[in-house]
Amino acid sequence: MEPFKNKYCIVGVGNTNYGTNPGLSQVGHNVKAIRAAAEDAGLEMSEVNGVLTKAPSSTFPMLWGPRVSEALGIVPKVTATIDQAGASNISLVMYAMIAIELGQADVIACVYGDNPRTGYRDNYKQPRGANAFAGLFGAPLGYANIARRHMELYGTTPEQLGNVAVAHRHHASMNSNAHYQESITLDDYHNSRWIAEPFHLLDCTPVSDSGAAWIITTEERAKQLKQKPIYIEGLGQGNPSWDFATRDDMTVSGAKIASEGVFRTAQMNPSDMDFCQFYDCFTIVPIVTLEDYGFVNKGEGAAFFEDKRTWIGGELPINTSGGLLSETGMPGPQLIVEATRQLRHQYAGTERQVEGAEVGLVSQQGGIMTTHGAMILSNQG
Amino acid sequence: MSFSVSEDRAKLLAEPTELDQPFWDGLAEGKLRLQYCCSGFQYPFETFCFKCGSDDVSWRDASGEGEVHTFVTVHQRYHAAFADILPYNVSVIELDEGLRIVSNVINIDTDDVKIGMRVKVSPQPAGDGRYALFFEKA
Numbered sequence: 001m002e003p004f005k006n007k008y009c010i011v012g013v014g015n016t017n018y019g020t021n022p023g024l025s026q027v028g029h030n031v032k033a034i035r036a037a038a039e040d041a042g043l044e045m046s047e048v049n050g051v052l053t054k055a056p057s058s059t060f061p062m063l064w065g066p067r068v069s070e071a072l073g074i075v076p077k078v079t080a081t082i083d084q085a086g087a088s089n090i091s092l093v094m095y096a097m098i099a100i101e102l103g104q105a106d107v108i109a110c111v112y113g114d115n116p117r118t119g120y121r122d123n124y125k126q127p128r129g130a131n132a133f134a135g136l137f138g139a140p141l142g143y144a145n146i147a148r149r150h151m152e153l154y155g156t157t158p159e160q161l162g163n164v165a166v167a168h169r170h171h172a173s174m175n176s177n178a179h180y181q182e183s184i185t186l187d188d189y190h191n192s193r194w195i196a197e198p199f200h201l202l203d204c205t206p207v208s209d210s211g212a213a214w215i216i217t218t219e220e221r222a223k224q225l226k227q228k229p230i231y232i233e234g235l236g237q238g239n240p241s242w243d244f245a246t247r248d249d250m251t252v253s254g255a256k257i258a259s260e261g262v263f264r265t266a267q268m269n270p271s272d273m274d275f276c277q278f279y280d281c282f283t284i285v286p287i288v289t290l291e292d293y294g295f296v297n298k299g300e301g302a303a304f305f306e307d308k309r310t311w312i313g314g315e316l317p318i319n320t321s322g323g324l325l326s327e328t329g330m331p332g333p334q335l336i337v338e339a340t341r342q343l344r345h346q347y348a349g350t351e352r353q354v355e356g357a358e359v360g361l362v363s364q365q366g367g368i369m370t371t372h373g374a375m376i377l378s379n380q381g
Numbered sequence: 382m383s384f385s386v387s388e389d390r391a392k393l394l395a396e397p398t399e400l401d402q403p404f405w406d407g408l409a410e411g412k413l414r415l416q417y418c419c420s421g422f423q424y425p426f427e428t429f430c431f432k433c434g435s436d437d438v439s440w441r442d443a444s445g446e447g448e449v450h451t452f453v454t455v456h457q458r459y460h461a462a463f464a465d466i467l468p469y470n471v472s473v474i475e476l477d478e479g480l481r482i483v484s485n486v487i488n489i490d491t492d493d494v495k496i497g498m499r500v501k502v503s504p505q506p507a508g509d510g511r512y513a514l515f516f517e518k519a
Contacts, residue, residue, distance in 0.1 A: 146451070245450075250473075
């Protein structure tokens with residue numbers, strides 16, 4: 001894979017209030033996030049000529065792109081909804097770049113928004129296929145099976161899972177828009193109720209109302225806009241298997257395959273990353289992700305989360321806004337928004353800023369480690 | 382510690398289809414009958430082979446033995462049909478033939494389930510003369 005021929009940039013990001021937000025509909029979260037991103041970029045709504053969406057998980061409506069566009073009062077040239085569950089968000093970026101490259105549109109808004117906390121959320125606990133009779137409901141049970149296997153193979157401990165929850169909550173404690181901002185200790189982690197052993201409640205992402213958007217355009221156009229352009233340097237994708245139980249090694253995620261694409265297109269290595277924003281729907285996931293991208297050897301991911309090495313100010317800050325575990329249970333877009341803000345140095349002068357950050361890695365994941373998206377962003381061009 | 386399938390849970394059991402009737406017939410005989418083609422046993426069931434694409438898929442009895450590949454102990458009340466048996470075990474069973482199936486290890490204290498534990502198929506009555514798939518310690 002060659003580096004990208006032309007450069008594309010994230011020029012605007014926006015989000016709604018994360019957490020419990022009964023005043024905003026599903027459409028509302030999408031519209032408000034895109035309007036905030038356009039405002040951030042210094043774009044008029046009429047200049048946005050593409051709208052790409054991931055369908056809200058809670059109801060999975062059809063034709064969501066046109067629905068959101070109409071509520072934005074625009075008639076875009078391009079709309080599409082991509083389904084790779086959580087991994088969709090990076091595929092929206094890929095589709096946006098293709099659409100611009102092929103001359104179909106030049107300012108494209110990517111968005112996700114949903115209100116499962118105050119609205120409908122039954123989709124989250126649906127049984128999965130023939131597994132219903134066995135009592136396998138929802139995503140936590142699938143991921144807990146993976147965590148147990150990882151603990152057996154590599155000696156990963158409950159304390160090490162807890163470290164991930166504590167670290168991400170620490171970052172959320174500096175984030176006034178995070179769903180959960182109160183710092184937690186390992187004791188709090190151990191005392192939180194069991195969901196499915198080995199997972200406590202604090203191993204799991206909450207259900208949150210949220211919306212977030214990011215706007216993509218060409219480098220040329222980006223340079224005329226309000227914000228420092230954030231460059232899309234690399235993309236990768238991996239789709240190891242549909243069913244977690246049938247995967248050869250269920251402790252290996254799509255990040256293993258996606259890492260090849262993302263580091264080759266960016267022509268970079270893990271050591272070039274100043275921070276990571278990892279999809280962290282459950283505590284085991286950033287551990288596995290760190291291993292599968294090659295930051296550490298397989299089985300050594302959990303140890304990396306010890307001694308505050310992943311805290312801002314540490315060796316490799318991870319999930320600097322609190323991630324899915326604490327900022328919002330929204331499936332992924334918050335990580336793209338946060339990476340962009342870190343690379344703009346938007347938190348400069350506060351403890352939230354990763355000092356001197358130039359390059360960051362974002363991962364997104366769908367299903368029970370079913371599908372994976374990777375993206376490297378930089379502020380260098 | 383004798384296990385039985387509650388009426389509510391039996392309602393979650395998938396209805397047999399023309400495709401998978403041999404599987405249900407096998408359970409009623411105490412056996413794990415699965416699809417078989419070029420690459421060996423296949424699960425879940427389809428009208429064709431996942432590997433070679435052939436529609437000529439046959440049925441064979443697997444050994445019904447294997448080991449616990451991984452497992453969880455569920456405490457959260459996700460569904461009313463499981464409310465009375467919390468906490469319950471959900472295990473991924475790796476059959477000796479190499480396939481993995483999500484099921485439950487029954488007639489055991491959930492704390493005694495371990496990865497690598499040998500198990501064998503143990504179909505249980507689930508009403509209307511039907512049998513459902515479970516495993517127990519071998």
